Amino acid sequence: MRNLLDFLYKYHHWLVFVLLEVVSVVLLFKYNSYHNSVWFSSANAVAGKAYELESKMTSYIAMAELNEQLTLRNIYQERQLDQLRRLYAEATKDTTAAEREELAFLSNYKLVPAKVVENSIHRAENLITIDKGRKDGVEPDMGVACGNGIVGVVYLVSDHYAVVISALNAASSRISCSIRNRGYFGYLHWYGGDPSVAYVEDVPRHAKFKLGEWMVTSGFSSIFPSGVLVGKIEQAYNSSDGLSYKLKVRLSTDFGNLRDVVVISDKSIAERAALMQAARDSISFKQRQ
Amino acid sequence: MKIELINRLIMSFTLFVVQVLILNHVHLLGVGTPLLYVYFAITFRRNFPKWLVLVWCFALGLLIDVFASTPGLAASVMTLVGLAQVYLVNLIAPRDSAEDLEVSIRSLGLAKFATMSALLTALYCMVFFALEEFNFFNVLMWLARTFVSTVLTMILILAIESVRSR
Numbered sequence: 001m002r003n004l005l006d007f008l009y010k011y012h013h014w015l016v017f018v019l020l021e022v023v024s025v026v027l028l029f030k031y032n033s034y035h036n037s038v039w040f041s042s043a044n045a046v047a048g049k050a051y052e053l054e055s056k057m058t059s060y061i062a063m064a065e066l067n068e069q070l071t072l073r074n075i076y077q078e079r080q081l082d083q084l085r086r087l088y089a090e091a092t093k094d095t096t097a098a099e100r101e102e103l104a105f106l107s108n109y110k111l112v113p114a115k116v117v118e119n120s121i122h123r124a125e126n127l128i129t130i131d132k133g134r135k136d137g138v139e140p141d142m143g144v145a146c147g148n149g150i151v152g153v154v155y156l157v158s159d160h161y162a163v164v165i166s167a168l169n170a171a172s173s174r175i176s177c178s179i180r181n182r183g184y185f186g187y188l189h190w191y192g193g194d195p196s197v198a199y200v201e202d203v204p205r206h207a208k209f210k211l212g213e214w215m216v217t218s219g220f221s222s223i224f225p226s227g228v229l230v231g232k233i234e235q236a237y238n239s240s241d242g243l244s245y246k247l248k249v250r251l252s253t254d255f256g257n258l259r260d261v262v263v264i265s266d267k268s269i270a271e272r273a274a275l276m277q278a279a280r281d282s283i284s285f286k287q288r289q
Numbered sequence: 290m291k292i293e294l295i296n297r298l299i300m301s302f303t304l305f306v307v308q309v310l311i312l313n314h315v316h317l318l319g320v321g322t323p324l325l326y327v328y329f330a331i332t333f334r335r336n337f338p339k340w341l342v343l344v345w346c347f348a349l350g351l352l353i354d355v356f357a358s359t360p361g362l363a364a365s366v367m368t369l370v371g372l373a374q375v376y377l378v379n380l381i382a383p384r385d386s387a388e389d390l391e392v393s394i395r396s397l398g399l400a401k402f403a404t405m406s407a408l409l410t411a412l413y414c415m416v417f418f419a420l421e422e423f424n425f426f427n428v429l430m431w432l433a434r435t436f437v438s439t440v441l442t443m444i445l446i447l448a449i450e451s452v453r454s455r
Protein backbone atom coordinates (compact mmCIF):
# COMPACT_ATOMS: atom_id res chain seq x y z
CA MET A 1 0.00 0.00 0.00
CA ARG A 2 2.76 2.36 0.98
CA ASN A 3 4.61 1.55 -2.21
CA LEU A 4 1.50 2.31 -4.21
CA LEU A 5 1.10 5.68 -2.49
CA ASP A 6 4.75 6.48 -3.10
CA PHE A 7 4.36 5.53 -6.69
CA LEU A 8 1.27 7.70 -7.08
CA TYR A 9 3.02 10.59 -5.37
CA LYS A 10 6.06 10.32 -7.59
CA TYR A 11 4.13 10.07 -10.82
CA HIS A 12 1.08 12.15 -9.98
CA HIS A 13 1.77 14.44 -12.93
CA TRP A 14 1.11 11.49 -15.24
CA LEU A 15 -2.32 11.13 -13.67
CA VAL A 16 -2.94 14.83 -14.21
CA PHE A 17 -1.77 14.44 -17.79
CA VAL A 18 -4.08 11.53 -18.53
CA LEU A 19 -7.01 13.31 -16.91
CA LEU A 20 -6.50 16.52 -18.89
CA GLU A 21 -6.02 14.63 -22.14
CA VAL A 22 -9.21 12.68 -21.57
CA VAL A 23 -11.11 15.90 -20.92
CA SER A 24 -9.79 17.56 -24.05
CA VAL A 25 -10.28 14.53 -26.26
CA VAL A 26 -13.87 14.25 -25.08
CA LEU A 27 -14.35 17.93 -25.93
CA LEU A 28 -12.66 17.41 -29.27
CA PHE A 29 -14.78 14.50 -30.42
CA LYS A 30 -18.06 15.34 -28.74
CA TYR A 31 -18.31 18.90 -29.98
CA ASN A 32 -20.42 18.09 -33.02
CA SER A 33 -23.15 16.66 -30.86
CA TYR A 34 -22.93 19.40 -28.26
CA HIS A 35 -25.94 21.31 -29.37
CA ASN A 36 -26.30 23.11 -26.12
CA SER A 37 -22.70 23.72 -25.25
CA VAL A 38 -22.37 27.36 -26.11
CA TRP A 39 -19.71 27.76 -23.44
CA PHE A 40 -16.88 26.16 -25.29
CA SER A 41 -17.40 27.99 -28.55
CA SER A 42 -17.04 31.58 -29.61
CA ALA A 43 -20.80 32.01 -29.16
CA ASN A 44 -20.26 32.64 -25.46
CA ALA A 45 -20.72 36.23 -24.40
CA VAL A 46 -17.12 37.05 -23.46
CA ALA A 47 -15.56 35.72 -26.65
CA GLY A 48 -18.36 37.25 -28.69
CA LYS A 49 -17.84 40.68 -27.15
CA ALA A 50 -14.08 40.56 -27.72
CA TYR A 51 -14.53 39.61 -31.37
CA GLU A 52 -17.19 42.25 -31.80
CA LEU A 53 -14.80 44.95 -30.62
CA GLU A 54 -12.09 43.67 -32.90
CA SER A 55 -14.42 43.49 -35.85
CA LYS A 56 -15.62 47.06 -35.24
CA MET A 57 -12.04 48.23 -35.36
CA THR A 58 -11.26 46.48 -38.62
CA SER A 59 -14.59 46.89 -40.41
CA TYR A 60 -13.83 50.33 -41.84
CA ILE A 61 -10.97 48.98 -43.90
CA ALA A 62 -13.20 46.68 -45.90
CA MET A 63 -16.11 49.10 -46.16
CA ALA A 64 -15.29 50.76 -49.49
CA GLU A 65 -15.08 47.57 -51.52
CA LEU A 66 -18.13 46.12 -49.85
CA ASN A 67 -20.20 49.22 -50.60
CA GLU A 68 -19.20 49.08 -54.22
CA GLN A 69 -20.26 45.45 -54.53
CA LEU A 70 -23.58 46.08 -52.85
CA THR A 71 -24.35 49.11 -54.95
CA LEU A 72 -23.64 47.18 -58.14
CA ARG A 73 -25.85 44.35 -57.05
CA ASN A 74 -28.58 46.71 -55.99
CA ILE A 75 -28.64 48.39 -59.38
CA TYR A 76 -28.64 45.04 -61.14
CA GLN A 77 -31.53 43.78 -59.09
CA GLU A 78 -33.56 46.93 -59.42
CA ARG A 79 -33.32 46.62 -63.17
CA GLN A 80 -34.24 42.99 -63.08
CA LEU A 81 -37.21 43.70 -60.85
CA ASP A 82 -38.35 46.46 -63.12
CA GLN A 83 -38.16 44.20 -66.14
CA LEU A 84 -39.98 41.37 -64.44
CA ARG A 85 -42.70 43.69 -63.25
CA ARG A 86 -43.25 44.92 -66.78
CA LEU A 87 -43.37 41.41 -68.19
CA TYR A 88 -45.76 40.30 -65.50
CA ALA A 89 -48.03 43.27 -66.11
CA GLU A 90 -48.03 42.55 -69.82
CA ALA A 91 -48.85 38.91 -69.25
CA THR A 92 -51.61 39.32 -66.69
CA LYS A 93 -52.90 42.83 -67.53
CA ASP A 94 -52.74 43.47 -63.80
CA THR A 95 -50.26 46.16 -62.81
CA THR A 96 -50.40 45.71 -59.05
CA ALA A 97 -50.45 41.92 -58.77
CA ALA A 98 -46.66 41.56 -58.86
CA GLU A 99 -46.15 43.86 -55.93
CA ARG A 100 -48.87 42.20 -53.94
CA GLU A 101 -47.36 38.76 -54.46
CA GLU A 102 -43.89 39.98 -53.69
CA LEU A 103 -45.05 41.36 -50.36
CA ALA A 104 -46.87 38.14 -49.56
CA PHE A 105 -43.70 36.18 -50.36
CA LEU A 106 -41.51 38.38 -48.21
CA SER A 107 -43.90 38.39 -45.26
CA ASN A 108 -43.28 34.65 -44.98
CA TYR A 109 -39.65 35.32 -44.16
CA LYS A 110 -38.23 37.36 -41.37
CA LEU A 111 -34.79 38.77 -42.09
CA VAL A 112 -32.44 39.49 -39.19
CA PRO A 113 -29.49 41.63 -40.26
CA ALA A 114 -26.29 40.67 -38.43
CA LYS A 115 -22.57 41.42 -38.47
CA VAL A 116 -19.86 38.79 -38.75
CA VAL A 117 -17.60 39.10 -35.73
CA GLU A 118 -15.40 36.11 -36.38
CA ASN A 119 -14.73 34.11 -39.51
CA SER A 120 -12.20 31.66 -40.90
CA ILE A 121 -11.65 30.22 -44.36
CA HIS A 122 -8.43 28.25 -44.08
CA ARG A 123 -9.50 25.31 -41.97
CA ALA A 124 -11.25 22.19 -43.12
CA GLU A 125 -14.20 23.00 -40.89
CA ASN A 126 -14.88 26.70 -40.95
CA LEU A 127 -17.28 28.39 -38.56
CA ILE A 128 -18.54 31.95 -38.48
CA THR A 129 -19.68 33.88 -35.41
CA ILE A 130 -22.34 36.56 -35.83
CA ASP A 131 -23.54 39.20 -33.38
CA LYS A 132 -27.21 38.20 -33.24
CA GLY A 133 -28.62 35.46 -31.03
CA ARG A 134 -31.74 33.97 -29.54
CA LYS A 135 -32.97 37.33 -28.21
CA ASP A 136 -32.93 38.67 -31.77
CA GLY A 137 -34.97 35.76 -33.05
CA VAL A 138 -32.13 33.61 -34.36
CA GLU A 139 -32.57 29.85 -33.93
CA PRO A 140 -30.46 26.85 -34.98
CA ASP A 141 -30.96 25.64 -38.58
CA MET A 142 -31.80 29.03 -40.01
CA GLY A 143 -30.12 30.02 -43.25
CA VAL A 144 -27.61 32.87 -43.42
CA ALA A 145 -26.96 34.84 -46.61
CA CYS A 146 -25.15 38.03 -47.59
CA GLY A 147 -25.69 40.48 -50.42
CA ASN A 148 -23.80 38.26 -52.85
CA GLY A 149 -25.12 34.83 -51.95
CA ILE A 150 -25.33 32.09 -49.37
CA VAL A 151 -23.12 32.04 -46.27
CA GLY A 152 -24.16 29.06 -44.16
CA VAL A 153 -26.53 27.62 -41.61
CA VAL A 154 -26.93 28.62 -37.95
CA TYR A 155 -25.61 25.91 -35.65
CA LEU A 156 -25.30 27.13 -32.06
CA VAL A 157 -27.17 30.03 -30.51
CA SER A 158 -26.55 31.92 -27.30
CA ASP A 159 -28.56 34.94 -26.13
CA HIS A 160 -26.67 37.49 -28.19
CA TYR A 161 -24.40 35.55 -30.53
CA ALA A 162 -24.63 32.62 -32.87
CA VAL A 163 -22.18 30.24 -34.54
CA VAL A 164 -22.85 29.57 -38.20
CA ILE A 165 -21.59 26.52 -40.11
CA SER A 166 -20.03 28.18 -43.12
CA ALA A 167 -20.72 26.75 -46.58
CA LEU A 168 -16.93 26.24 -46.45
CA ASN A 169 -17.23 23.43 -43.92
CA ALA A 170 -16.08 20.17 -45.40
CA ALA A 171 -17.58 18.01 -42.67
CA SER A 172 -20.99 19.46 -41.96
CA SER A 173 -22.19 21.72 -44.74
CA ARG A 174 -24.62 20.30 -47.33
CA ILE A 175 -26.81 22.95 -48.88
CA SER A 176 -29.43 21.89 -51.37
CA CYS A 177 -29.19 23.93 -54.57
CA SER A 178 -30.46 23.84 -58.12
CA ILE A 179 -29.55 25.19 -61.54
CA ARG A 180 -31.37 28.47 -62.07
CA ASN A 181 -34.40 28.21 -64.38
CA ARG A 182 -33.76 24.52 -65.02
CA GLY A 183 -34.67 22.94 -61.72
CA TYR A 184 -32.15 20.09 -61.56
CA PHE A 185 -30.80 19.97 -58.06
CA GLY A 186 -27.86 18.65 -56.05
CA TYR A 187 -25.96 19.23 -52.84
CA LEU A 188 -23.25 21.83 -52.36
CA HIS A 189 -20.12 20.33 -50.85
CA TRP A 190 -16.77 21.94 -50.15
CA TYR A 191 -13.59 19.86 -49.97
CA GLY A 192 -11.19 22.31 -48.34
CA GLY A 193 -8.49 24.33 -50.06
CA ASP A 194 -9.61 27.17 -52.32
CA PRO A 195 -12.30 29.18 -50.47
CA SER A 196 -13.94 30.34 -53.68
CA VAL A 197 -14.63 26.94 -55.25
CA ALA A 198 -17.11 24.27 -54.15
CA TYR A 199 -18.79 21.30 -55.81
CA VAL A 200 -22.41 20.38 -56.39
CA GLU A 201 -22.93 16.64 -56.24
CA ASP A 202 -25.77 14.32 -57.24
CA VAL A 203 -26.89 16.33 -60.27
CA PRO A 204 -28.73 13.79 -62.47
CA ARG A 205 -27.09 12.61 -65.70
CA HIS A 206 -29.96 13.79 -67.85
CA ALA A 207 -29.74 17.36 -66.55
CA LYS A 208 -29.21 19.96 -69.26
CA PHE A 209 -27.16 23.02 -68.44
CA LYS A 210 -24.41 25.21 -69.79
CA LEU A 211 -21.14 26.18 -68.18
CA GLY A 212 -21.45 29.69 -66.77
CA GLU A 213 -25.03 29.23 -65.63
CA TRP A 214 -25.95 30.14 -62.07
CA MET A 215 -26.63 27.77 -59.20
CA VAL A 216 -29.20 29.01 -56.68
CA THR A 217 -30.64 27.49 -53.53
CA SER A 218 -33.43 25.06 -54.29
CA GLY A 219 -35.77 25.85 -51.43
CA PHE A 220 -36.27 22.16 -50.69
CA SER A 221 -34.37 22.15 -47.45
CA SER A 222 -36.58 24.77 -45.79
CA ILE A 223 -33.41 26.45 -44.54
CA PHE A 224 -33.07 28.82 -47.48
CA PRO A 225 -35.89 30.15 -49.63
CA SER A 226 -35.40 29.24 -53.27
CA GLY A 227 -33.37 31.51 -55.52
CA VAL A 228 -30.56 32.71 -53.22
CA LEU A 229 -27.36 32.87 -55.28
CA VAL A 230 -24.75 30.14 -54.77
CA GLY A 231 -22.32 30.53 -57.65
CA LYS A 232 -21.49 30.01 -61.29
CA ILE A 233 -20.93 26.58 -62.87
CA GLU A 234 -17.33 26.42 -64.00
CA GLN A 235 -16.85 22.83 -65.00
CA ALA A 236 -18.72 19.54 -64.99
CA TYR A 237 -17.25 16.18 -64.06
CA ASN A 238 -18.63 12.68 -63.79
CA SER A 239 -19.11 11.54 -60.23
CA SER A 240 -16.89 8.68 -59.06
CA ASP A 241 -19.69 6.10 -59.50
CA GLY A 242 -20.59 7.53 -62.92
CA LEU A 243 -24.26 7.87 -62.01
CA SER A 244 -24.42 11.63 -61.68
CA TYR A 245 -22.62 14.86 -62.49
CA LYS A 246 -20.36 16.74 -60.16
CA LEU A 247 -20.29 20.46 -60.93
CA LYS A 248 -17.44 22.74 -60.01
CA VAL A 249 -18.96 26.01 -58.84
CA ARG A 250 -17.27 29.38 -58.42
CA LEU A 251 -18.98 30.69 -55.27
CA SER A 252 -20.51 34.14 -55.54
CA THR A 253 -19.92 34.92 -51.88
CA ASP A 254 -16.47 36.25 -51.00
CA PHE A 255 -15.97 34.42 -47.70
CA GLY A 256 -12.67 36.15 -47.07
CA ASN A 257 -14.40 39.50 -46.89
CA LEU A 258 -17.63 38.88 -45.05
CA ARG A 259 -19.14 41.62 -42.93
CA ASP A 260 -22.89 42.15 -43.21
CA VAL A 261 -25.14 39.11 -43.41
CA VAL A 262 -28.84 38.38 -42.90
CA VAL A 263 -30.32 35.46 -41.03
CA ILE A 264 -33.37 34.19 -42.88
CA SER A 265 -36.08 32.88 -40.66
CA ASP A 266 -38.88 31.07 -42.40
CA LYS A 267 -42.13 30.91 -40.47
CA SER A 268 -43.20 27.81 -42.34
CA ILE A 269 -40.09 25.83 -41.34
CA ALA A 270 -41.63 24.42 -38.20
CA GLU A 271 -44.71 23.37 -40.10
CA ARG A 272 -42.73 21.72 -42.87
CA ALA A 273 -40.36 20.02 -40.45
CA ALA A 274 -43.32 18.61 -38.50
CA LEU A 275 -44.90 17.32 -41.69
CA MET A 276 -41.65 15.71 -42.79
CA GLN A 277 -41.25 14.05 -39.40
CA ALA A 278 -44.82 12.75 -39.52
CA ALA A 279 -44.18 11.31 -42.98
CA ARG A 280 -40.98 9.59 -41.82
CA ASP A 281 -42.70 8.18 -38.77
CA SER A 282 -45.55 6.74 -40.79
CA ILE A 283 -43.16 5.16 -43.30
CA SER A 284 -41.07 3.52 -40.61
CA PHE A 285 -44.26 2.39 -38.89
CA LYS A 286 -45.46 0.73 -42.09
CA GLN A 287 -42.11 -0.94 -42.63
CA ARG A 288 -42.21 -2.39 -39.19
CA GLN A 289 -45.62 -3.94 -39.74
CA MET B 290 7.68 32.20 -6.43
CA LYS B 291 4.85 34.71 -6.25
CA ILE B 292 6.53 37.11 -8.66
CA GLU B 293 7.29 34.23 -10.99
CA LEU B 294 3.66 33.17 -11.00
CA ILE B 295 2.46 36.70 -11.72
CA ASN B 296 5.02 37.03 -14.51
CA ARG B 297 3.86 33.82 -16.10
CA LEU B 298 0.24 34.84 -15.72
CA ILE B 299 0.93 38.08 -17.57
CA MET B 300 2.87 36.16 -20.19
CA SER B 301 0.11 33.65 -20.80
CA PHE B 302 -2.49 36.39 -21.07
CA THR B 303 -0.38 38.41 -23.52
CA LEU B 304 0.29 35.36 -25.70
CA PHE B 305 -3.41 34.52 -25.64
CA VAL B 306 -4.46 38.01 -26.76
CA VAL B 307 -1.81 38.17 -29.48
CA GLN B 308 -2.75 34.72 -30.77
CA VAL B 309 -6.49 35.28 -30.85
CA LEU B 310 -6.56 38.81 -32.20
CA ILE B 311 -3.61 38.75 -34.59
CA LEU B 312 -1.87 35.47 -35.29
CA ASN B 313 -4.99 33.36 -35.87
CA HIS B 314 -5.74 35.60 -38.84
CA VAL B 315 -2.36 34.98 -40.46
CA HIS B 316 -2.40 32.30 -43.17
CA LEU B 317 0.89 32.52 -45.01
CA LEU B 318 0.51 30.86 -48.45
CA GLY B 319 -2.83 29.60 -47.19
CA VAL B 320 -1.11 27.03 -44.99
CA GLY B 321 1.02 28.64 -42.27
CA THR B 322 -0.39 30.00 -39.03
CA PRO B 323 2.10 30.98 -36.33
CA LEU B 324 1.11 29.22 -33.09
CA LEU B 325 3.10 31.43 -30.80
CA TYR B 326 1.41 30.37 -27.55
CA VAL B 327 3.53 27.23 -27.56
CA TYR B 328 6.32 29.61 -26.42
CA PHE B 329 4.57 29.66 -23.05
CA ALA B 330 4.95 25.89 -22.65
CA ILE B 331 8.58 25.97 -23.79
CA THR B 332 9.76 28.50 -21.21
CA PHE B 333 8.76 26.82 -17.94
CA ARG B 334 11.83 26.67 -15.72
CA ARG B 335 13.35 23.40 -14.61
CA ASN B 336 11.57 21.73 -11.67
CA PHE B 337 8.51 23.94 -11.89
CA PRO B 338 5.71 21.84 -10.29
CA LYS B 339 4.86 19.36 -13.02
CA TRP B 340 1.13 19.25 -12.40
CA LEU B 341 0.99 23.04 -12.59
CA VAL B 342 2.79 23.03 -15.94
CA LEU B 343 0.19 20.61 -17.30
CA VAL B 344 -2.84 22.39 -15.87
CA TRP B 345 -1.62 25.78 -16.99
CA CYS B 346 -0.85 24.61 -20.53
CA PHE B 347 -4.27 22.96 -20.67
CA ALA B 348 -5.99 26.15 -19.49
CA LEU B 349 -4.23 28.38 -22.01
CA GLY B 350 -4.99 25.91 -24.79
CA LEU B 351 -8.64 25.71 -23.81
CA LEU B 352 -8.92 29.50 -23.70
CA ILE B 353 -7.57 29.73 -27.22
CA ASP B 354 -9.88 26.90 -28.29
CA VAL B 355 -12.91 28.76 -27.01
CA PHE B 356 -12.06 31.74 -29.17
CA ALA B 357 -11.30 29.65 -32.24
CA SER B 358 -14.36 27.35 -31.81
CA THR B 359 -12.13 24.27 -31.72
CA PRO B 360 -12.80 22.96 -28.19
CA GLY B 361 -10.23 20.47 -26.97
CA LEU B 362 -7.82 20.84 -29.88
CA ALA B 363 -5.21 23.28 -28.60
CA ALA B 364 -5.90 22.12 -25.02
CA SER B 365 -4.96 18.50 -25.72
CA VAL B 366 -1.85 19.34 -27.70
CA MET B 367 -0.68 22.00 -25.22
CA THR B 368 -0.96 19.44 -22.40
CA LEU B 369 1.12 16.99 -24.43
CA VAL B 370 3.80 19.59 -25.15
CA GLY B 371 3.79 20.59 -21.47
CA LEU B 372 4.63 17.02 -20.51
CA ALA B 373 7.32 16.77 -23.18
CA GLN B 374 8.85 20.04 -21.99
CA VAL B 375 9.16 18.83 -18.40
CA TYR B 376 11.36 15.92 -19.53
CA LEU B 377 13.17 17.73 -22.31
CA VAL B 378 14.46 20.43 -19.95
CA ASN B 379 16.19 17.79 -17.84
CA LEU B 380 17.71 16.17 -20.91
CA ILE B 381 19.01 19.34 -22.42
CA ALA B 382 20.22 21.18 -19.30
CA PRO B 383 24.01 21.12 -18.72
CA ARG B 384 25.07 18.66 -16.03
CA ASP B 385 26.19 21.18 -13.43
CA SER B 386 23.37 23.67 -13.98
CA ALA B 387 21.06 25.06 -11.33
CA GLU B 388 18.04 23.07 -10.19
CA ASP B 389 15.73 25.92 -11.17
CA LEU B 390 17.42 26.61 -14.48
CA GLU B 391 15.53 29.09 -16.62
CA VAL B 392 14.78 28.18 -20.20
CA SER B 393 16.10 31.08 -22.28
CA ILE B 394 18.88 31.94 -24.69
CA ARG B 395 20.75 33.64 -21.86
CA SER B 396 20.94 30.53 -19.69
CA LEU B 397 21.08 27.74 -22.28
CA GLY B 398 22.84 29.41 -25.20
CA LEU B 399 21.35 29.91 -28.62
CA ALA B 400 22.01 26.39 -29.97
CA LYS B 401 20.42 24.50 -27.09
CA PHE B 402 17.49 26.85 -26.75
CA ALA B 403 16.82 26.75 -30.49
CA THR B 404 17.00 22.94 -30.57
CA MET B 405 14.66 22.58 -27.65
CA SER B 406 12.09 25.05 -28.91
CA ALA B 407 12.28 23.67 -32.45
CA LEU B 408 11.61 20.14 -31.17
CA LEU B 409 8.65 21.22 -29.07
CA THR B 410 7.22 23.53 -31.72
CA ALA B 411 7.49 20.85 -34.40
CA LEU B 412 5.82 18.33 -32.08
CA TYR B 413 3.08 20.83 -31.37
CA CYS B 414 2.41 21.71 -35.00
CA MET B 415 2.50 18.06 -36.11
CA VAL B 416 -0.06 16.86 -33.62
CA PHE B 417 -2.16 20.02 -33.84
CA PHE B 418 -2.66 19.87 -37.60
CA ALA B 419 -3.06 16.09 -37.59
CA LEU B 420 -5.93 16.40 -35.12
CA GLU B 421 -7.41 19.40 -36.88
CA GLU B 422 -7.57 17.58 -40.21
CA PHE B 423 -8.65 14.36 -38.57
CA ASN B 424 -11.51 13.63 -40.94
CA PHE B 425 -9.85 14.77 -44.13
CA PHE B 426 -6.33 13.58 -43.72
CA ASN B 427 -4.13 14.69 -46.57
CA VAL B 428 -0.45 13.95 -45.95
CA LEU B 429 0.95 16.65 -48.23
CA MET B 430 -1.31 19.34 -46.81
CA TRP B 431 -0.47 18.21 -43.29
CA LEU B 432 3.28 18.31 -43.94
CA ALA B 433 3.02 21.72 -45.59
CA ARG B 434 1.00 23.19 -42.74
CA THR B 435 3.28 21.65 -40.12
CA PHE B 436 6.44 22.83 -41.83
CA VAL B 437 5.40 26.40 -42.63
CA SER B 438 3.77 26.91 -39.23
CA THR B 439 6.78 25.52 -37.37
CA VAL B 440 9.15 27.82 -39.25
CA LEU B 441 6.93 30.87 -38.68
CA THR B 442 6.51 30.09 -34.99
CA MET B 443 10.25 29.52 -34.54
CA ILE B 444 11.10 32.84 -36.20
CA LEU B 445 8.75 34.63 -33.80
CA ILE B 446 10.04 32.74 -30.74
CA LEU B 447 13.69 33.41 -31.54
CA ALA B 448 12.95 37.08 -32.26
CA ILE B 449 11.12 37.56 -28.96
CA GLU B 450 13.67 35.55 -27.03
CA SER B 451 16.64 37.46 -28.41
CA VAL B 452 15.00 40.74 -27.40
CA ARG B 453 14.20 39.39 -23.91
CA SER B 454 17.72 38.07 -23.39
CA ARG B 455 19.41 41.42 -23.94
